[in-house]
Amino acid sequence: MHKILISLPSQLVNRMRTTIPERQRSKILASLLEAEIIKREKALYECALAVENDETLKSDLAAWDVTLEDGLKDELSKSNKGEKA
Numbered sequence: 001m002h003k004i005l006i007s008l009p010s011q012l013v014n015r016m017r018t019t020i021p022e023r024q025r026s027k028i029l030a031s032l033l034e035a036e037i038i039k040r041e042k043a044l045y046e047c048a049l050a051v052e053n054d055e056t057l058k059s060d061l062a063a064w065d066v067t068l069e070d071g072l073k074d075e076l077s078k079s080n081k082g083e084k085a
Contacts, residue, residue: 008016020028051057 016025
């Protein structure tokens with residue numbers, strides 16, 4: 001368990017103090033934060049999935065595959081022979 005310091009608007013803090021019992025505040029804030037994190041993680045996952053399934057992007061990236069080893073074989077062979085790159 002960690003303690004953190006956060007800043008909240010005064011009105012919100014006043015409302016929280018009048019409606020949420022002191023010993024329940026951390027649990028409720030943790031629950032709300034967890035729900036927000038889950039929502040954002042889901043949105044990020046869906047975005048990544050959309051990128052992964054984008055056929056146009058796949059096609060564009062495949063066109064660059066020919067450059068994956070550009071110059072690497074020459075550099076590797078020079079380094080094996082002790083030559084400077």
